[in-house]
Amino acid sequence: MRFMVLIKADANSEAGVMPSAQLLAEMGQFNEELVKAGVMQAGEGLHPSSRGARVRFSGTGREVIDGPFTETKELITGFWIWKCASLQEAIAWLKRCPNPMLGESEVEIRQVFEAEDFGAEFTPELRAQEDRLRIQVEEQQRQQDA
Template sequence: MKFMIIRKADKDTEAGMMPTEQLVTDMMKYNEEMIKAGVMFDGMGLQPSVKGARVKFNGGKPTITDGPFAEAKELIAGFTLIQVKSREEALEWVKRWPPIDGHGNVELELRQIYEAEDFGAEFTPEIRKQEELLRDNAAVREAGSRR
């Protein structure tokens, strides 16, 4: 089962405040534990919403609104992607989040990720093959950009 751990934004992340050296150290240790356990497969922090945009479609036509966005509690500051055996195991990892983040007051959200099997018959073998090809191409592109 795959899950996303969503780190909700707060006034500090929305202000673009960079984490302290201690928080970076603690997050790296946490990430390293998950990688060594074979559960973490990606994770990133997000820049403040002032650098973002929202795109809303109405009648199929896009309207773009530049950030910042007023409700920080509705925004995310980062995410971690994990693969575990159960929701309970995912929650155990979430509970180990570094306690100094957000000065001890951080909100995390855990959401399960849809997998091909969840879509049933609508996810035909042809669509599955196309989806795998797209993922493979994206992985190659990502690996190339890290060089």
């Protein structure tokens, strides 16, 4: 199972306050543990919402809304993609994580949908397309890393 681990923003992250060298070192060590255990598949921090945008969809209409966004508690400042056997395993890993913020913080764990979760609606043709796209993305990443 794959899980997206979402680190919620706070006033400091939205103001662009960067983590301390100590926190970066602690997070680096935690990420090394995740990688060695085969758990971590990806992980990144995000710039403040003032540097982002949203696109609101209404039928065929599209409206662009520039950041910053006011509801800080609803914003994300970083994420991981983890591969774990269960939600309980992901929770156990997260409990070992250094606090990602200066004060109180909240981190959300959500399971990522896999092809088999979609049932019959995910036809063989759609599965083939998904497989083809995943291979293309992996190949593009390999070329960028070379």
